Amino acid sequence: MNFLPLDALPPWAVNLSLAAHLAADEVLLGPVLERIDAWGPERLALLRKDHAHQRGVLAELSSERACNLPSERYGRRTLQMLEEILTDLDGEDRDLLDVKVLRDDIIQLDASDC
Secondary structure (H helix, E strand, O other): OOOOOHHHOOHHHHHHHHHHHHHHHHHHHHHHHHHHOOOHHHHHHHHHHHHHHHHHHHHHHOOHHHHOOOHHHHHHHHHHHHHHHHHHHHHHHHHHHOOOOOOOOOOOOOOOOO
16 A cells, blocks of 8 residues: 655645544544453553544644644644654554553462462
8 A cells, every 4th residue: 555655745634644543543442452451441541541642732733823833833843743643653552552461361470489
């Protein structure tokens, strides 16, 4: 699949794409994360918190105040915010979805000194 680079897309397309991604995450992953193990509700709360932050970033990018910035400054701010979102997405993958986190191994305590 071929994708356009982010700088080739108009800001509304980036906003729409990321908003669709967040919604899909919540619909598809929310129920699974919530029930996967004892930490599921906390993982889901973290996902929702991250998504709320990301939605706030997107709202700021599309605000009238941001759109009235000089083009160069708006572009720098947009790239900075997108980097923040990419960092959040990497964190979600690492902290919520990584196979090391979602393992179903039984934890065995060291009882050798009993």
